[in-house]
Amino acid sequence: MFTKKLVTAGVAAAIAAGAVGVVQAEEGQFIPALTYRTGPYAPGGIPTANGFTDYFRLVNERDGGVNGVKFIVEECEYGYETDRGVECYDRLKDKHGGATVISPYSTGTTYALIDKATADKIPILSMGYGRTSAADGRVFPYIFNFPATYWSQATAVVQYIANEMGGLEALKGQRFAFIYLDHPYGKEPIPTLDILAERFGFTYDKYPVPFATGTEQKSIWLQIRRTKPAYVIMWGWGVMNATAVKEAANIKFDMSKFIGNWWSASEQDVLPAGDGAIGYKGATFNGSGTDYKIFEDIMGVSGLSDDGDRGTVLYNRGMVNAAYIVEAVRLAQEKYGKGKRVTGEQVRWAFENLDLSAEDIEGLGLTGLMPPTKVTCLNHEGTSPAILIQQWNGKTWEIITDWIPAMTDVVRPLIEQDAAQYAQENNITPRTCS
């Protein structure tokens, strides 16, 4: 593997930054893959990209695509830099007959692409990230963020903490800490946390981590040691997570009181801290490991990634992302013509009519990997947002709760309020969803 990497390094150096690798060359359903396999955010970017591209390879090789229409996946490396993400979008959107759907894996890039993608009629699936108020499909017809938004996730995490402490009433007077990447992604849940703090009577200290490195955290953890918050919630990404877990272990913070969101709780985040990470918790909506039927199918598929991350939380999430897209394409074909290539606009319709039951998911071999999901025109987040809490035991992530529903009574009015304001500022007339 090392020799192979050494050889490919020469090629990579020649192609230089922003290299585009064509996965498949034939005509078919085009999926641009905006990836970041380099830079400080590569620890998260590599497994998600691998899971995403491997799933399309599996569908192409096992099933011959969807009703004979194979997927063409082309990567564009953007280093988690918003401007380069937009450049990748512009470069790829018209290739191979036009992009079907975009999944940028970046809240910043998702924000930057909302207007462009809407104008180009290319749906964005920002699965569990991106602009929360895009869940209002009347204002954001082309943006989807199922199976749950950041705001829903924040309420569910607070609900979990309340459950641990003995109920929502127990939150009163408590002090928490919120450590986040100083980036649109990290700031996204703050409005919701503010409302929850006011409603339930707790306070929380905000600790931004500089974006450029993600590792300048010494002062933050000294403050946490000083203020002794009851819980620490983290909205991190990339190397920030591993650093935070290590710093928390250094100050002997009770790891069972440290909860990351679902982009802060993967193997890459805990392994560098060694045994110090044991007990650390994180939200998730997908299982980890390879003990799922889909992994029997994937054995023997040619050209798969070989970074040794198969079965990790983020690899599996990349697969789930791809599975949603494949099923949307299948649904679009059922309406607009089986065996035909479908357009972005047709896939948008399919997303709005996606209804994956537990039986459907079992048929896909993905039981335990993705939640049942129903999306509507009105609700692009999905009708039942919820999270699971997992805990690191030193070797694997263990799911330790049942699904914890989001406080939709808190979140949905906020979503509609924010979407309405966006519509007003951008002269958008919300469509009706009937």
Next chain:
Amino acid sequence: METLYLIFIDPFVQMAIEPAFLAEVLIGGLMSGVMYSLVALGFVLIFKASGIFNFAQGVFVLFAALNFVGLMDLGVHPILAFIITLGIMTALAFAVDRLVLRPLVNQNPIILFMATIGIAFFLEGFGESIWGGDVRPVRVGIPDTALFWETGFGEILVLSSDLFAGVIAAFLVTVLALFFHFTPVGRALRAVADDHQAALSVGIPLNNIWVIVWAVAGFVALVAGIMWGAKLGVQFALSTIALKALPVLILGGFTSIPGAIIGGLIVGAGEKLFENYWGLPLLGGATEEWFAYIVAMIFLFFRPQGLFGEKIIERV
């Protein structure tokens, strides 16, 4: 009025009320400063000997650490991995000399500076292409435990890895000082640093000296990379963190080894104190990313050559 209180009174009240926390912040800052100093040393060595500001020094740290930990992950013993990586850094020094510096000899310094930026981008991409972008922990037996020191005014947290880094930095500075003062090569390096033409006229081979100094800078980068890697894991962000050495150099002076150490300590302690007592309460935090650069800019107004740098006077 309240803002003035928060700026000029409250931080000092907090320091007086919680001296243990102040000590923790200060120790943590000084230890971070030692790490910045380790990187700054590499910059100083090359600048002293060749007058080139090597922008790639930060990436040297990353590249050296990546090779070291990558070899270890392949099953190579740490000592052997260290020796092989040292060989790689020496080979890199040769390559830089032959492929970049010689063709550009007698060019304007800005051209050489731009060339080092090119080296930085190349090495960053090349290293990552070979070894990947994951965070790789360095496990070479560097003590990594939290020590809680009971004092009369409270408990103080000190990390053993920080203390170890301090010892290594002190050792490295001593070795470099002895090398520069008591070995023929070291004396030649100093002669070249003082005056290239004069050094040439007494028979010191300039090209060999450049290779040696770049190789020594590679060695310093390797040590810094291992220390940083043990602390944060070897990761791409190391090259960005290493750029914190720039304000350190502006404070300490581009040609002074003690300056690199003192500058690092000032930057490290200063940024942590500012973040904890002013940044977080008044500005919402995340000031460590820019604080050192502001200090450096202010310093440039009053003492552009740095605390220990040589004042350059050019007569027209």
